[in-house]
Amino acid sequence: MDPHAIAAVHEADLGAARMQMALSLGWHIIVACLGVGMPAITLIAEWRGHRTGDPHVRLLARRWAKAMGVLFAVGAVSGTILSFEMGLLWPGLMSTYGEVIGLPFALEGIAFFIEAIFLGVYLYAWDRLPPVAHMLSGIPIVVAGVASAFFVVTANAWMQQPTGFDTEGGRIVAVDPWAAMFNPATPPQTVHMILAAFMVAGFTMAGVYAVAMLRGRRERYHRLGFLIPFTVAAMVTPVQIGVGDWAAHFVAENQPAKLAAMEGVFATERGVPLHLGGVALDGELRYSLEIPNGLSLLAHWDPGAEITGLEEFPEADRPPVNVVHWAFQIMVGLGFALLALAVWLAAAWWRRRDLPRSPWFLRAAALSGVAAVVALEAGWVVTEVGRQPWIVYGVMRTSEAVNPAPGLVYGFAGVSAVYAVLTVATVYVLRRLAREKPVPVAPQERDVTDYGVV
Template structure:
């Protein structure tokens, strides 16, 4: 659901002359460009996560329907498939907007470095088109392909979705670790696009983002059914609708903790200034504390809860590990501490909240093959979807704001990359209007789909009959009685 970012390079290369012709952008226009990009990315990233994770839910649930002949699994996969079709269409629109924004708002970046990072965008475009083709086959193939062939038609959707996310994140990783070129006299030479794509930041960033996408999908979908369960809809259909996606999120929650630790250790070596901002560490030192909460003021972190030597232990497995602070660079090269530090704390805190909720679910399922009985579990699960989305948004704040003032780390400042043409606030206002319409339309369509119970399934047609099955009645067999 990433749109067609391959257009970005073409747009960016078409407008590099604007920088030299118009001079530097005003501070207000720089803020407008950054705000527009942040808003667009923050809106699109939710759909991108669902684009990665929803095909996995579809494939697993359809496989269960084929294996057991179970109508409840079929009802879920048919309903989710319709939602995927809507979200894919909307995601294509928001992804295309992002593509043009990269070139139109940041010609100083794309005009100079477009040939270096063009490869992942081109590959992402191919992955997107493959995903679009097979989503069409999958949605249209209900009742027209054999059950096994229909299931297999969904595999390229999953593969292409993960590949699309991988390629796009490699481009962002390059902005954090720019390699694969030499810069001589202001000109790019000796371009190695494969080395640029597989830069040192690619493994930790792509792993962290793809795992987050599966978590967002699992907890977001499960939270919808958690609300239904709290409202008394305890039939097997709704219990399955909760258990399957929540299990997906629960499986990836501990993996994300490990991936996050891997990413933090990477930053300690390759982007120590970003890590220092994340932890509010101003002075290079050994026995560096791990700071929870707190507000930066006057060049110091106040009101934080400190775990002695915690940061040194995390990045170097020893209390004596020296951790570089913000003092290693001039003040003009430091990111703003408060948004980076607070966003990092929010991301980590939510990650551990989701991990504990997952452990609660796993223990109950292991003991009774059923959901936890406490209503507090469902109340917290109903919040898990929003929490997972907030964690992803906070993670991107850490990634992007933590790199400031650089758009290409150590090479190109954000202020030097922005489009110098005045009036960028007008463009931001237009984008806000477009996204408002998209949001209202998407919510309206999804709510209508949720209320539409569909026509009853015709007996004897099998699990791939083209009719939409009837919504199950309340009081049906609980999920613990699932066959197979």
């Protein structure tokens, strides 16, 4: 076979492998974020229901718990697909560095089983355990969910900043799995991801009730269904913006090519402006609004600091600028939009102890879940595409790790069909749960009626 034809087939399979991994990760991460954030929000509702005796909050907690069970099952399926894909699509990575990054995956498996066990107890013991014991059974779900996210993200952080091994004669030696797991990228990346999970869960849950309130359902059940998750997400949002700044400083110090792509900086300069918008064309960023010295100030706390441009790196080692730049712009823009929405509620609550009276608040809140998800996905595009062409930063290229066997394009088509079915099934089941009759409640709570919308 002609070498050029072989290269073309390999490039097509590499593209298919990348798209399949992007689809799987992009799908799974939404469900995973709901799995991390929803248990904590549900426990808050249950605790408040028992403390105040409010039947509406207790009903919310029960119905959210059912949705948790569905999402956990779906997440288990998508997570299993991902675990197989790591070996099938990227055997070069796993065969070479499996012993280096195997520890966090093993610990994540333990956390997953703990979460599964206690979720079963929590779901089926509502009327079989005393209230305090039942709430306590939910705490391991929260802890295990956060731990699971932490362990998985440490593996990705290692791909950004590989440590915990030496190379000798082309072989991996002196492996230290703990040093690999707690690499320099682990602190900012894990905190950023866990906070994002609570934002996605809180704003998405609140968005459902915002839609119901726009349709005229303003009774206490829907108000609490909106306020509890929205408050959690709103409190996390300013903290997340601060952590995002921390993560950006880390990128500036350790991944200068990614920072240059994020901001569309081609030439190495001092006092580099911060760019808003713009398109990279012919080796320069055009049509952007510039804030003088803004990037140098934000990246290094010095308005005259030098920023390394993409021209300093071989063309083959540069990430795709427009993709990374616009993903970063979208993530930051939506993050500040959500912060503004949180401040809007805080200001109204401080003045009147009530929601803002403008219908535009609820309209914006109804879209907040979508905005949080889009910001999450955009953030992962910055993280993963900004690392390209490296699968292990500065050590192994993505093209070196991909499965050399032909036919990965067909695998991508098959997995896409699976996720289409999984999406339809998940939405169908959640909608059925939203319309079912309320669960039985204690005798003193039997005035609670079917509100029809979760």
